[in-house]
Amino acid sequence: MQHTFDIPTSINNMKPETIGLEEGPICPLPFTHNEVIVMGHGSGGKMSHDLIKKYFYSYFENELLLAGNDAAVINIGNATLAFSTDSHVVKPLFFPGGDIGRLAVCGTVNDVSMMGAVPLYLSAGFILEEGFEIITLSKILESMRTVAEEAGIQIVTGDTKVVQKNQADGIYINTTGVGLLYPGSNITGSRAQPGDAVILSGSIGEHGLAVLEARGELGFSSGIQSDVAPLNRLVRALIDAVPKDAVHVLRDPTRGGLATSLNEIAQQSRMGIIIDENKVTIQPAVRSVCELLGFDPMYVANEGKLICIVEEEFAHKALMAMHNTRYGENAAIIGYVTNQPQGRVLMTTTMGSTRILDMLSGEMLPRIC
Amino acid sequence: MQHTFDIPTSINNMKPETIGLEEGPICPLPFTHNEVIVMGHGSGGKMSHDLIKKYFYSYFENELLLAGNDAAVINIGNATLAFSTDSHVVKPLFFPGGDIGRLAVCGTVNDVSMMGAVPLYLSAGFILEEGFEIITLSKILESMRTVAEEAGIQIVTGDTKVVQKNQADGIYINTTGVGLLYPGSNITGSRAQPGDAVILSGSIGEHGLAVLEARGELGFSSGIQSDVAPLNRLVRALIDAVPKDAVHVLRDPTRGGLATSLNEIAQQSRMGIIIDENKVTIQPAVRSVCELLGFDPMYVANEGKLICIVEEEFAHKALMAMHNTRYGENAAIIGYVTNQPQGRVLMTTTMGSTRILDMLSGEMLPRIC
Numbered sequence: 001m002q003h004t005f006d007i008p009t010s011i012n013n014m015k016p017e018t019i020g021l022e023e024g025p026i027c028p029l030p031f032t033h034n035e036v037i038v039m040g041h042g043s044g045g046k047m048s049h050d051l052i053k054k055y056f057y058s059y060f061e062n063e064l065l066l067a068g069n070d071a072a073v074i075n076i077g078n079a080t081l082a083f084s085t086d087s088h089v090v091k092p093l094f095f096p097g098g099d100i101g102r103l104a105v106c107g108t109v110n111d112v113s114m115m116g117a118v119p120l121y122l123s124a125g126f127i128l129e130e131g132f133e134i135i136t137l138s139k140i141l142e143s144m145r146t147v148a149e150e151a152g153i154q155i156v157t158g159d160t161k162v163v164q165k166n167q168a169d170g171i172y173i174n175t176t177g178v179g180l181l182y183p184g185s186n187i188t189g190s191r192a193q194p195g196d197a198v199i200l201s202g203s204i205g206e207h208g209l210a211v212l213e214a215r216g217e218l219g220f221s222s223g224i225q226s227d228v229a230p231l232n233r234l235v236r237a238l239i240d241a242v243p244k245d246a247v248h249v250l251r252d253p254t255r256g257g258l259a260t261s262l263n264e265i266a267q268q269s270r271m272g273i274i275i276d277e278n279k280v281t282i283q284p285a286v287r288s289v290c291e292l293l294g295f296d297p298m299y300v301a302n303e304g305k306l307i308c309i310v311e312e313e314f315a316h317k318a319l320m321a322m323h324n325t326r327y328g329e330n331a332a333i334i335g336y337v338t339n340q341p342q343g344r345v346l347m348t349t350t351m352g353s354t355r356i357l358d359m360l361s362g363e364m365l366p367r368i369c
Numbered sequence: 370m371q372h373t374f375d376i377p378t379s380i381n382n383m384k385p386e387t388i389g390l391e392e393g394p395i396c397p398l399p400f401t402h403n404e405v406i407v408m409g410h411g412s413g414g415k416m417s418h419d420l421i422k423k424y425f426y427s428y429f430e431n432e433l434l435l436a437g438n439d440a441a442v443i444n445i446g447n448a449t450l451a452f453s454t455d456s457h458v459v460k461p462l463f464f465p466g467g468d469i470g471r472l473a474v475c476g477t478v479n480d481v482s483m484m485g486a487v488p489l490y491l492s493a494g495f496i497l498e499e500g501f502e503i504i505t506l507s508k509i510l511e512s513m514r515t516v517a518e519e520a521g522i523q524i525v526t527g528d529t530k531v532v533q534k535n536q537a538d539g540i541y542i543n544t545t546g547v548g549l550l551y552p553g554s555n556i557t558g559s560r561a562q563p564g565d566a567v568i569l570s571g572s573i574g575e576h577g578l579a580v581l582e583a584r585g586e587l588g589f590s591s592g593i594q595s596d597v598a599p600l601n602r603l604v605r606a607l608i609d610a611v612p613k614d615a616v617h618v619l620r621d622p623t624r625g626g627l628a629t630s631l632n633e634i635a636q637q638s639r640m641g642i643i644i645d646e647n648k649v650t651i652q653p654a655v656r657s658v659c660e661l662l663g664f665d666p667m668y669v670a671n672e673g674k675l676i677c678i679v680e681e682e683f684a685h686k687a688l689m690a691m692h693n694t695r696y697g698e699n700a701a702i703i704g705y706v707t708n709q710p711q712g713r714v715l716m717t718t719t720m721g722s723t724r725i726l727d728m729l730s731g732e733m734l735p736r737i738c
Contacts, residue, residue: 037501042531056527059510060493060517064525068602074490074523076549079446085492085545089530121443123430123454125543127496132406134424141428148429156433156441158425159543161458162411163736167538174494174528176454176545180445367532 008297011057011164023252044255044301045360049120049264068268069189070251073181078307082117084108085176091367093170095214097206097225098303100173101143103369106230106303107176107254109151110175113235114162114250116187119151124175125159131170140171153177158296184244191248192269194335195299195317199308201234201322202227202283202330204258206301209289209369227327229304234325241321242314249309254369256360259298259305263359274346276336276358298347299360301368376677383461389436411736413624413670414729418633438558439480439620442550448519451486453477454545460736462509462539464583466575466594467672469542471511472738475599475672476623477546481620482604483675486548488520494528494543501539509540520599522546535588553613560617561638565706566684568677570603570691571596571699572650575629577669579656580737591654598673603694610690611683618678621671623738625729628667630676631714632728643715644726668714668729670737678706 042048059068062262064072071084086107093100105122112119124144128137138209148155210226212218231252241246249269253261266273282290282297290297303326310318322328345357376489379479409416433441440453455476462469474491481488493513497506515522540669579595581587608616618638622630627649635642651659651666673696679687684702684713691697 035503037497037499037503037506037531039499039531041497042529048529052527052529055506055510056493056529059507059514060524060527062523064523065488065527072490072492074525074547074549074555076450076489076547077446077448078627081445081547083490083547084491084526085494085497085543086528087494087530087543089496089532089536120445121433121441121452123441123452123545124425125454125494125545127456127458127541128406130406130408131476134404134406135408137424138428152434154431155429156431156443157453158421158434159455159738160411160417160421160425161456161541161736162406162408163458163538163541167458167533168541169532169536172496172532172537172541174532174543174545176492176494176546178443178445178450178452178547191720194631234504245488319674325545352620367530369530 004193013346017278020362039366040363043360045260045362047362067069067188070114073115080181082112082115082179082181083112085170085174086111087174088369089172089367090211091169092214096210097141097224098228099143100171101140101353102147103228103303104173104175105144105147105151108175109230109232109369110252112177112179113232114252115181116239116247116250117151117181118187119172119177119179121234122153122175122177123154124155124173125155127168127172128160128162129170130162130165130304132170133367137171146229151232166179182239182244185239185247186245187250189249189251189265189268192247192265192271192309192337194339195312196248196269196309197312197333198273198275198335198337199310199319199331200280200327200334201306203283204302204305205282205286205290205297205300207303208365208368209286210349212365216239218289222289224285224289227302227304229327231304231306231327234306234322234328237321237325238308238318241317242310246309246311251307254301254303254304255309257299258300259345259357260318260359260360265309266345269341270342272338272341272344272346273335277347277349281332298357298363303369374382375507378537381445396697408730408735412729412732414629414731415655416731423552435503436557442484449550450548451481451484452550453480456541456543457738458541458736459580459738461583464595465579466487467597468507468509469540471516472597472672473542473544474516474520475480475514476738477544477599478522478599478601479621480613481546481548482601483621484550485554485608485616485619486550486600488522488546488548489579491522491524492526492545493524496537497529498537498539499531499534500673506540516599523546528591529637551608551613554608554616556616556619558618558620558634559635561634561640561678561706562617563619563640563706563708564681565678566681566689566702567642567644567704567706568679568684568700569627569649569698569703570675572652573671573674574651574655574659574666574669576653576738577734581734582729587658591658596671596673598696600673600675600696603675603691603697606690606694607687610686611679615680615683616677622674622676623670623672624649626670628714628726633724634641634678635714636712639714641707641710641713642704643707646716646718648701648703650699650701664733667726668733681733
C-alpha cells in the first residue's frame with residue numbers, strides 16, 4: 001500500500017508511554033474533590049475527555065457508553081438503533097449562517113448519522129430564562145422546523161422548563177435523536193485500520209469563527225458563515241456508494257476541531273493517523289482571521305463537516321459520492337491510517353516537516369455549540 | 370354500571386363552550402409577539418399548555434407530537450418504542466428524599482413507562498455552571514447510578530456543556546429515554562372511556578413540599594420526604610395483571626399535580642372525570658403544610674405516583690397488583706370516567722358538594738423538577 005506520507009523514524013519508534021499515550025479508556029486522572037468546573041471542561045478537548053472518563057464513565061460504566069462514540073448503538077426489539085444527545089448553549093443565539101435552533105437539530109442529526117444510521121426522530125428539551133422574548137423563541141422554532149424538514153426528521157416529543165433571570169442565558173436546547181442503523185454497516189471510532197484513507201468532507205474552522213464574530217469579538221466583518229448543516233444525506237450517499245462494511249469510522253469534528261476528532265479516533269482504534277496539511281481546505285478568510293487571533297484552524301469547531309475513514313480501495317468511490325451532495329462538494333482525502341505511532345496524529349506541514357497534532361488542551365472558544 | 374358519584378345536573382348539562390372547553394388540541398391563544406417568558410410558562414399548568422400549543426405544536430406539527438402524551442410512540446424498524454425527554458432544573462439540587470440526579474432518571478423512566486413501555490436506555494445531557502463543585506457532581510452521578518440500577522435501565526450516551534457563572538444554577542440535567550412497548554398494549558391519554566375506573570397509586574403532594582422545605586421557605590421541619598421513584602416495575606405489575614388492552618391511560622401527575630393531569634386526560638379523551646376527595650390519600654403533614662401555606666394539594670407536584678385509567682371490570686385486579694409493589698402499596702380507586710361534562714374534572718368534596726377541579730393556572734411552585 002503506497003501512502004504519500006513518510007513517518008519520521010524518530011516518532012515512529014516512540015513507545016506509547018514515551019509520547020504520553022493513555023493505555024485504556026479509563027485511567028486515573030488528576031482530579032481531586034476540591035476542584036470545581038471550569039470553562040475548559042466544556043471545550044470538547046482534553047479537559048472534557050478527562051472529566052468524562054473520570055466521572056461519567058466511572059459512575060455509569062457500561063459497554064455502550066464506554067465505546068465513546070458520538071452516539072450509542074442499542075438493540076431494542078428487533079431494531080438496532082443509534083441514540084445520541086446534545087445540549088446546546090451557544091452564545092450568541094444567532095450568528096452568520098445559523099442559530100441555536102439550526103445547531104440543535106443538526107448537532108444531533110449528525111451525531112446519529114456518524115454511527116451509520118438514518119436519523120428519524122428527535123426530542124427537544126428547552127430551558128428558557130424568565131424574560132426571554134417570545135418573538136425570539138418563534139424565530140428559533142422556525143429555524144428548527146426548517147432544518148428538520150431539510151433533514152427529513154420529525155421532532156416528536158419535547159419539554160419546556162423556565163428558570164429565573166440570570167439562571168440561564170435566554171435559551172438552552174437539548175436535542176436527543178434516534179435513528180435506524182443501515183443493515184450491514186459497522187461504523188465505530190475503534191475500527192480505523194492501517195491503510196484506510198481519511199476523507200474530510202470540506203473546509204474547516206467556519207463555525208467557530210462565525211460565532212466569535214457574532215459576539216463582536218472580531219471588531220470587523222470577515223464574511224465567514226457557519227457551516228452548520230445536516231449531514232445525514234451526505235452519509236447516506238457515501239454509504240450507498242461503497243460496500244456496507246467499507247466505511248470504518250465517521251465523525252463530525254465539532255468542539256475541539258479536526259485535530260481533536262482525529263485524536264479521538266486514533267486513541268479509540270489504537271492506530272496512528274497521518275494527515276497532509278496541504279490537503280486540508282481552509283477558506284482564505286478563516287486562515288486570515290486565525291492568523292490575526294493566533295488560533296490554529298485545526299482546533300476550531302465545525303458543525304457541517306465529517307471525517308470518513310474508509311478502506312483505501314473504496315476511497316475514491318466514497319469521494320465521488322460525497323462530491324455529488326450539497327455538503328460534500330469539497331471533500332478530499334487528507335491522510336491515512338497507520339500502525340504507528342499508536343493513538344497519535346501526525347501532520348506533514350506545508351513546510352515539509354512532520355509534527356504531532358495533539359488533542360485540544362484546555363479551552364479555546366467557549367460556548368460555540 | 371354503578372358509580373358512587375352523582376354528577377350534579379347543573380354541571381352535567383353544560384355545553385362544552387359554556388364551561389370554556391377548548392374544541393381541539395390547537396386553538397388561537399392570546400399570545401402576542403411582544404410577550405416574554407414568565408415563570409408560569411414552566412408551571413406545567415394552563416400557561417405551559419398554552420405556550421406549547423401556540424408555539425411548539427404549531428411549528429413542529431406532526432401526529433406523534435400532537436398526541437400530547439408524556440412520551441411519543443414511534444415505529445423504527447420492526448420495533449414500537451416510547452421516546453420521551455425531560456430537562457431538570459430543580460432548586461435546590463438536594464431535598465428530603467432525593468436530588469436532581471434521582472429526579473432526572475425517574476422523570477424520564479416514568480414518562481416512558483406511562484406509555485405502557487419498558488424503559489431500557491437513557492441519555493443524559495449536563496449543563497454545568499462554571500465554579501460548580503466536582504464533589505457535588507459526584508454525589509449527583511452516584512444518585513443517578515443508584516436509581517438507574519434500581520430501575521434496571523442503562524445510561525448509554527451523554528453530553529456535557531459548561532456555561533459561565535450566573536448563566537445557569539449549578540447543574541441542569543436533561544434525560545431522554547427509549548423503551549419498548551408491551552406488545553398488545555394501547556395506552557394513550559385519549560383512551561379514557563365512560564365507566565373506566567381512575568386509580569391513583571398513592572398519596573399526593575410530597576415532592577413539591579419537600580422541595581419547598583429544602584429551600585428554607587417553610588421555616589420548620591415538616592418531615593415530608595419527596596416521593597421521587599421509578600415507576601416502571603409498578604407499571605409492569607399492573608399491565609401483567611390485566612388483559613393487555615384493559616389499561617387505557619397512564620400518567621404521572623408531576624408539575625401541576627393530580628388536578629392538572631386529570632384535566633389533560635379529560636381533554637385528550639373528551640370525557641368527564643369525577644373523583645371523590647375522600648378517596649385521595651394525603652399525608653397529615655402534607656395536609657397541614659398545605660393549609661398553612663394556602664396550597665391545594667391537588668395541584669402540588671408528585672414524582673413517584675401515577676394515575677391509571679382502566680376498564681372497571683379489571684380495576685380491582687389492577688389495584689391488587691399495584692398493592693404488591695414497592696411504590697403502589699397505597700393505591701386506591703379515586704373516581705370514574707364519565708360521558709359528561711366533556712373535558713372537565715369534577716370532585717365530590719369531603720363536604721359532600723361537587724366542584725369543578727380545573728387545571729393549574731399560572732404558577733404555584735417554580736422549579737420543582
